[in-house]
Amino acid sequence: MVDVQPESPSGRDAVQQRVGRQLTDAERDVVGAFTLDPPVAERCGGEGAGCGDGVALAPVETFSVHVTRVTLRGHDEAVCKPVRAGCTGSLRASTASVGELDRMSRPRRRSHRNASAMRMVGALLALHRSAAGYTQRSLAERFGLSEEQIASVEQGRRALKLDLAVQLDAFLGTNGTLETAVSNMPEIDLVPRWAEEYMDLEREALALSWYDNQVLPGLLQTSDYARGVFQNDVPALTEDEIELRVAARMERQEVLHRRAPPTVCFIISQVTLMDRLGGDDVYVAQLRHLLELTSLPGVTLQVMPVGRSFHAGLSGPFILIETPDHQRLGYTEAQRGSQLIADPDEVSILERKCAMLRTQALNPLETRDLLDRLLGEQ
DSSP states (O other): OEEOOTTOHHHHHHHHHHHTSOOOHHHHHHHHHSEEOSSOOOOSSSSOTTOOSSOOBOOGGGTTSTTOEEEEESOOSSOOOOSSTTOOSOOSEEEEEHHHHHHHHSOOOOOOOOHHHHHHHHHHHHHHHHHTTOOHHHHHHHTTOOHHHHHHHHTTSSOOOHHHHHHHHHHHTOTTHHHHHHHTSOOOOSSOHHHHHHHHHHHHOSEEEEEESSSOOGGGOOHHHHHHHHHTOSSOOOHHHHHHHHHHHHHHGGGGGSSSOOEEEEEEEGGGGTOOTTOHHHHHHHHHHHHHHTTSTTEEEEEEOTTOSOOTTTTOOEEEEEOTTOOEEEEEEETTEEEEEOOHHHHHHHHHHHHHHHHHSOOHHHHHHHHHHHHHTO
16 A cells, blocks of 8 residues: 655655646645555455455546546445446445545535626636637537536536536636635535535436435425425524525426426325425425426326335435436435436436336326325315
């Protein structure tokens, strides 16, 4: 093992040699915090060549790219998984992208999706891109992004991620301007950083399949119900924080009303219709809202009744996403983090769970009848 510390030029040089370029300051900070195996490690409990019981670096040529995976020893919060597809072992380590490691190595800073601030950052990117002689398309191609993604950042419709800002600064020679702008946006935690990538996918999705058994999905909530949800956060939020989060959640629901809306299937446990978050009046209004949403084009709502002897969703909530380029992804959340799932085998498991749940739940007409009965009981 080579202990790569910030004051260890030889260790840092070893990493730089492996990735074929100088590390950025952010990457040097991350490398300085952890211990790396010089060759790809081969000492985990599995049989794959890309496994390690210490730290294993995924293919070195993609070290600076958002999707690169690195496993860490001694970080307890995230889900353990293999570094490479060939690994069959069980790692007592967590998995994170380079961008996530950068955020882990710094004090936690949360970005408020403030429209004015996002437009400012977007205008900066447009200015520096143009000055460097790149079009939106040519810059997007350099980073493996779509032209629309660059355009939406420049127009203030999409937040610029911190890790991408660092890479753009290095590529455009902007001396940390974009990183500084993103890092100093208002620090109100409307959207946890671990959920931001999902929010971007949700906004542009062709289709969503959503199963939840704890609370009604955010896209189905009334503002008063959402307020009741946030009022139950622990530790408690301030009134201002609650109102900002409610506004952000209501803004997300615009995806159901866009010109070409996604095809969305919601499967919810009947338990979510039994809780009265926000009180009786909020409960009644929420039931009426659910009935109204079932009339939207492309929206299907099914309820999984309580008391069944079979249930394909016992492992917890999940969401399936179909992107504009027809990639199929899965998404799950835990208490303080989330997992975006791209592995076809893992996505297939969630798709089979969803298919089974749709056969086990009440059909859409039976679900409307249940909502009518619940309203009639009030």
